[in-house]
Amino acid sequence: MRGSPVPAPAERVALSDNDPDGRTDGHLRTDGDLALQRGPWWTLWWVRVLAVYVAARVVSTVILLSFAAGEGTNAWTSARPDYFTFANIWDGRWYQIVAALGYPATLPTSDGVHVTENAWAFLPGFPGVVDAVMFVTRLPWPVAAVLVSFLAGAGAALVFHRLMRRVGLSASQSLFAVVLFCVAPVSPLFQVAYAESLYTLLLVTALLLLVERRYGWLFPVVLAMAFTRPSGLAFALALAMHVVYRWVRRRRDPFPVRERVLGVSLAVFSGLAGLAWPAIAGIATGSWSAYTDTELAWRAPYIGFTDLLPFTPWFQGADWWASVMLGVPGWVGIAALVVIAALFGVLLFSPAVRRLGPDLRFWVVAYSLYLFAVFFPQSSTFRLLMPLFPLLGALALPRSRVYRIGMVLLFVALQVGWVAICWSIDGSDWSPP
Template sequence: MITRRRAALVRYRVLPWWARVSLIYIAARIVSTVIILAIAAGQGANPWTGAHPGYFDFATIWDGHWYFIVAVTGYPDQLPMTADGHVGENAWAFMPVYPFLVRGLMIVTTLSWPVVSVAVSVIAGLGAALVFFKLMAHVLSDARTAMFSVVLFCVAPVSALFQLSYAESLHTFLLVLALYLVVRRRYGWLVPVIAVMAFTRPSGLAFALFLGLHVIVRFATRTREPFPWRERIVVSLIAVFSAIMGLAWPAIAALVTGDVTAYTDTELAWRSAYIGYQHLVPFAPWFQSANWWLNSQSGFPVGGLVVVLLIVAFALSLLIAPVRRLGADLRIWVLSYGVYLLAVFFPQSSTFRLLMPMFPLLGAVAQPKSLIYRVAMVCVFIAAQAGWLLLCWGVDGADWTPP
């Protein structure tokens, strides 16, 4: 038995890198499938499926149904209004690349939405894992640590999104490709990637901030790494392009509906169940959420204090040695995305999903070489994945924990 295991390990190690990444990804998806099927077996009737749904039906609930609506009917030219005159939840909150891509493939293959939408997510997730290995191998200069980073990437607590009917899988592929292009200084290829990425998930503004900070850091360190004028101009222009793309979808929503704030009002509709209908005030949502979740009868601002402590902890985490080893570019991205979330996102149960673009930090988690540590991390991640699926994906009556 031991000899067979060693032989299998030897055969695995001599495989090309892309084959090893693919095997890791497939194995992780099998684990996720088992967890999803186990939860589906105990799932009761809900707004999207009957009791005990099959895999594909269960994989297309929650926002998957909104993407299906977009794929089939497109976007409304009139915003739905609530009884008290506010904009209600509607399809403008969901960007078009993923649902339109799936729709096109449905027409070509004649397959159903559940099958094609899940297939697109699975394939995009594999692409993301492959590029993520190249990214980690470049910044860490250690192939084994880079490969373990891929293991963590594939079994991460929200990695089941790689096989669910959500746009996150496709967006992650585009994002990791964009980051890889930046660290390799292949700036010209960023333009089409950013253009598609900005219409897949909200990302243009965060990536624009990242590129702006990238220019500043490269200029400040130009004695160690030359930063020619041509590259300075190109990256600066691409940062502006990314900012424009970040504002393009709200502009399109405004143009089609005739309502200047159509997109932001639509997004705010989802948080109205917590704090009512309010205007979007940058950097206020985290404090609003913390005050809602941690309301203190004493009047002491517990929520605000917690947010400040989280900000300090996040900033300090970017300074620890394993994170510094990822290089300036990836740390700048994590910082930029963190600032973006702090500015616009209202924390609730979907926070775990919204943290997915911070995946470069897995390269820091992967660095300890102890076998016990690595096995333990994989087990913890799989257990957390099961917990996330059970808490957020499974539907329990009037569920307040959407993924």
């Protein structure tokens, strides 16, 4: 249920830079007039969004192929792999294993005690969708996986544009936000065999439904999200903040009993969905810590085998990166972490970010706290920051053409850097994306 009135079909609307179709003639027309006097097809908002998305994917393809051409023989591919082979390395191979073999009933260990890397870290949503596409199209896994990511990314770009319009950005600002979304430093993930593209489509859909207060539709989306990427607990926190915010403001913004019940139920449902996969892993393997032990295996090469203590991994990481990699005292890394966290907190209260509205900021805060609680910072950090994409709306506010061109060039350059550091393999690579 929407929390604010929706304009009736015959309601007159002002056409300006805020018009969804991007018209700027300043006249007043009814929605019926708009349908009759719409411009050429290439001026439609969704055509522009898809054009931006395709152009961005062409740029990313050139970047990926240029690095593939320089690849030598490695653990994943032969020398100079083709595009689809190169797009299916790293986690893509793990998802292929899940699709072909499922999950191990017995957790693998290195010494009979410590769990090693295994398929339980990779949720079944993405490989399940790719499996379905393979069944229908008879395409091989490498092609089907890239196709699913590409199409999901296109859908995410379309919904992201609607989300930006819904929170009040103008047509040009919303389109530029889409440009930044499509050329972001980790945007090559929209065309490789990773779950991020499908998850982003689900997440941006969930955020749009939340902003529009369509709680009933959120239940299936939240469930699908929770089985695509770990997210249920973070979204549950965002929903809890949303419910509290609406309760506090109920005198100015009515919060009917039905919406209260749905909102609270949805927050609880999201939390349970977030715990579902660890529970399934525990039942299937006979170890209730199967999922967390599996995830911890990926940080063992850095700091050894440890237990998961919430809100400690980033401090452990700051100490490791400072003392081991930079050769400076560990407290320097911890001090830098505190400063970065403080600056991020200030950013959330800046006018540009406040412009996005409370719900998107609730998500940014909730997901950031989730990462801070459980994630160990390493090369995958860039990828795991991807769900903070609503902040691109704040970067899209300035209208200066020089600024916008500069941002695009900067993001494309950072794409090259990300592929060089994280995706490309140089013999034995310790920096997975």
